[in-house]
Amino acid sequence: MPLHDASNVAAIIVEPIAGSAGWYVPPMDYLKRLRAICDQHGILLIFDEVITGFGRLGVNFGADFYGVVPDMLNFAKCVTNGVIPLGGVVCREHIYDAMMNAGNPEHMIEFFHGYTYSGHPVACAAAIATLNLFKQEDLFARAGQMGQLLGHALHSAFAGKAGIVSIRTLGLAGAIELMPLAGLPGKRAYDVFLDCFRQGLLVRPAGENIVLCPPYIVSESQIAQMVETLTACIQRSFAAA
Ligand SMILES: Cc1ncc(COP(=O)(O)O)c(C=O)c1O
Structure with missing residues (x-):
């Protein structure tokens, strides 16, 4: 039983x-x-x-x-x-x-x-x-609209790129799953998180994922800035490995 x-x-x-x-x-x-x-x-x-x-x-x-x-x-x-x-x-x-x-x-x-x-x-x-x-301020509707932009921005920046395992977006949040560093579970995402933090972007590492969960008042240009910073940090991580 x-x-x-x-x-x-x-x-x-x-x-x-x-x-x-x-x-x-x-x-x-x-x-x-x-x-x-x-x-x-x-x-x-x-x-x-x-x-x-x-x-x-x-x-x-x-x-x-x-x-x-x-x-x-x-x-x-x-x-x-x-x-x-x-x-x-x-x-x-x-x-x-x-x-x-x-x-x-x-x-x-x-x-x-x-x-x-x-x-x-x-x-x-x-x-x-x-x-x-x-x-x-009808912020839930705004979160939905900004979520669409965030989703498009993340998929455009990372789809098919080397080292990217998956991209999951829905609502005003999204995760980029990264190829792990061999023998060091979670370290890749942690290193990217630290690099982003130094560049003024707060993301959350979760396992091999980098999670973005911006406030509802985020603007289109801030989303672009976030994705640009994240792209640079992820590229640096893979260039260093
Ligand atoms: C989904 C989820 N549930 C529960 C918690 C814990 O909540 P609390 O700190 O209010 O106990 C968290 C904290 O991050 C969470 O993300």
């Missing part, structure tokens, strides 16, 4: 796009199929939308982008422009009701958490200000 099967899995948690690992975009309908499997076996589906949530894909959440409703969804980063720490969890009514109707005495607080910084007013003010700006 397998150690894990549908009978002892309570929940599945996934990022709609595996962002922290290096912007791995799922195959079409992957999340719909995951939803169907979870429904079939009574397993909760949880979306970690810390990266994909609040506009990164040009719409509110990855759940909207893929047309799949999870049972729970956690968010953080973009809700305060990634500057002030604030996170949250949204759940479907039946989960909320199960917590609220657990039969506890009236005076007990349901679903209690005792964080030192719970409900911090500065974080809440930052979130409210961020959400207002998202709305006033």
Whole structure:
């Protein structure tokens, strides 16, 4: 008998796009199929939308982008422009009701958490200000438009180039996967990250990937500048090897 099967899995948690690992975009309908499997076996589906949530894909959440409703969804980063720490969890009514109707005495607080910084007013003010700006400046739509430009720019610069293993773009983010240095996993991307940093460009190394995840206010010329700097740093890395 397998150690894990549908009978002892309570929940599945996934990022709609595996962002922290290096912007791995799922195959079409992957999340719909995951939803169907979870429904079939009574397993909760949880979306970690810390990266994909609040506009990164040009719409509110990855759940909207893929047309799949999870049972729970956690968010953080973009809700305060990634500057002030604030996170949250949204759940479907039946989960909320199960917590609220657990039969506890009236005076007990349901679903209690005792964080030192719970409900911090500065974080809440930052979130409210961020959400207002998202709305006033229609920034999710802008993220979608700028994402198209970023995608085109990355594919134009790197498609078919030596040392490039893959290019994955969707929404306002993208990853360039590099040919690793023999025997030194992750070092190529780390070296490129350092070189970019020295040139004034902040990218994120993840395994053999360089991930770009610019702010929603990024301009077309800044995207061009980012791709130009990254191109030079990657070329330097391969020239040195
Ligand atoms: C996708 C994803 N989930 C969860 C986390 C962790 O979030 P927190 O630091 O708010 O616990 C991160 C942090 O980078 C993340 O990228």
